[in-house]
Amino acid sequence: MEFAEYVVGRRPALMRFATVLTCQTWLAEDIVSDVLGRAFERWDRISVMAEPHAYVRRMVVNEYLSWRRRLARTSPRAEVAEDVPVGDGSDERAARDAMIRRLARLPRRQRAAVVLRYYAGLPDAEIAVELGCRVTTVRSQISRALATLRVDLTANPHTYQETR
Amino acid sequence: MTDLRALNDAFEELERRADAATARMPLGLPPRTRPAASWSRTRLVPITLAAAVVAGVATGAVLLVPTNDPGSQTGLLAASSTPPPVTTTSTPPPPPAHESPEVLAERFRAVLGDLGTFVVTETGPGASVMTLPAGPLTGAPTTLDPEPTKQVGSSIVGTLTATGVTGGFDLLMYPGRAGDKAQCALPDEPSCTVRDLPDGSTLATGQFGLEGSGVTNEVKLIRPDGLVFGMHVSNRQSPKGSGPVLAGHPPLTVEQLVAIATSDRW
Structure with a gap:
């Protein structure tokens, strides 16, 4: 190519x-x-x-x-943190923008781990290779990040695959 | 609490912003004939990136090293397999400063002398090396991923006090590629200077203003054999310029950093 x-x-x-x-x-x-x-x-x-x-x-x-x-x-x-989530009054949009702000405030390695798992859809072993750390470290980073993001995996557990 | 749908919604919104930004970006494709670095900006030239995070340590570097790159192999060999000097005593030569964070800290303490004191809070390797697969340059795809990342050299992070002024510092050393040139982390900054030293080393220095009253001083020295020395001091607790401001200025000046980097006591 x-x-x-x-x-x-x-x-x-x-x-x-x-x-x-x-x-x-x-x-x-x-x-x-x-x-x-x-x-x-x-x-x-x-x-x-x-x-x-x-x-x-x-x-x-x-x-x-x-x-x-x-x-x-x-x-x-940072353009994200300045957004005020009241533009259209939609609860969904407010929740989404609040999530983006929480995501933007995550420590970089935690954010990278979350994005690689839930956006890029990589398994933890590959995330560990990408971040140069152990799999257990990846899992603890993601666990802490999800707590900060206030995401409850038991509420609706599914993951995302990059399609493009 | 929410569920992963909110995270997915956030990703989709960020994608939408990315698409809008992409639509505004010029394509800027390089010419078909590839003059060296014709695509890149000035700061893209070096193979040595200006330091990336490695496991557990907030400082370090990433090298992209072709496995069959003669320059790379020469550099590493020069740094690692030079025969010891002939000596008539039984005293072994001292280990290189980058052998371990402990040795690096010990050597730094000797170089620093009476100039100041420091406390190490983090240690780790100096660089992660990503190795591209070996040739051939044409033909079928070789492997799914590059070879596993290898870690080389050492780094230390902590706080340093000199003449009553305390601030954050980091220091790294690792065997890099012979022939690489030192660059500032922010080469476009007016304070950035790069010069060649008589022994063939290249030296880059800079001072970067940070948010609030933060200031970070930087020195980068790459010796002819590829050995890389990098150090930052800041008046903030973190040498990356974050954390509380501990003083009005960094504990060491750029000139003092240069004296440390070029010391013959390493």
Whole structure:
């Protein structure tokens, strides 16, 4: 697969993943641009992998977790936390926006673990590889995150698979 | 409490925002002939990313290393298999500073001397290495994923006090790729400087203003053999610039960081 073909086909999915991961479209744009830049430089090797997209997605996670991204100066532009969930008066929308704000306030590794499991649909073993930690650590991170998100798994247990 | 539907709704809303942002983005595809780094921004050039989180430690780096990259192998070999110097005594050579966080802390204490004191609160490896599958560069797909991430070097995180000023710091060392050049974490910052040293090392320094009254000073040194030294000090409790402000300025200046990075006591 040519790099241009990959970008045209997969950049929207990468942007979605990065936005869900960061809760901020400006940061997602920045991360995806940086990652695609580095992927371009190594495309000869990445393109021969069975799942180039999985590898590039992993690059997105690593970039998101990198310390350069963790500088406090990069945090105040959060667009999500400023949303006021009263626009249309809908309870569903208010609950959704409240959930986004809670998601945005999660520690980065907890948020990454939640997104990889419930958005990307990865098993815990693969999440552990992506985050460079043990499976038990992944599970404890997710458990703490769900408590913060006030998600009760027994209420309606199901998971999500990335389809794009 | 709610259920996973609320989380799914949140994901869908974020997807919608992502799609709107994507629609505004120029495609910006690179030319078909690939001049080096023609797609990337200035700060995309280095293979060494500016530090990513590794397990349990909030500092470190990620390297993308082609397994058959001669430069990479040379760099690692140079750092790890250089024969010990001939000596007439039985005293073994000291371990490299990056051998373990404990050795790194001990060596840092010696380098710091009377300049200050520090307390280590976190330790871990210096970098995670993601290795791309070996060639051939053409043909059928090779493997589903790259080889398992490998961790190299050491890092320490904590608080440092110098001349009565306390702040957060982190310090990492790891054997990287020979020939890599040091870069600032934020290369577009006016305070960023990068220069070559007489021994072939490259040195990058910077000072970054943070939210509120936060300031972080940074130094990055990459030696000719690829050994990477990185350090940050902040007037906030975390060297990443978060946590409470502990002082009006970082406990060490950029010049002092340079003196530490280039010390021959490592």
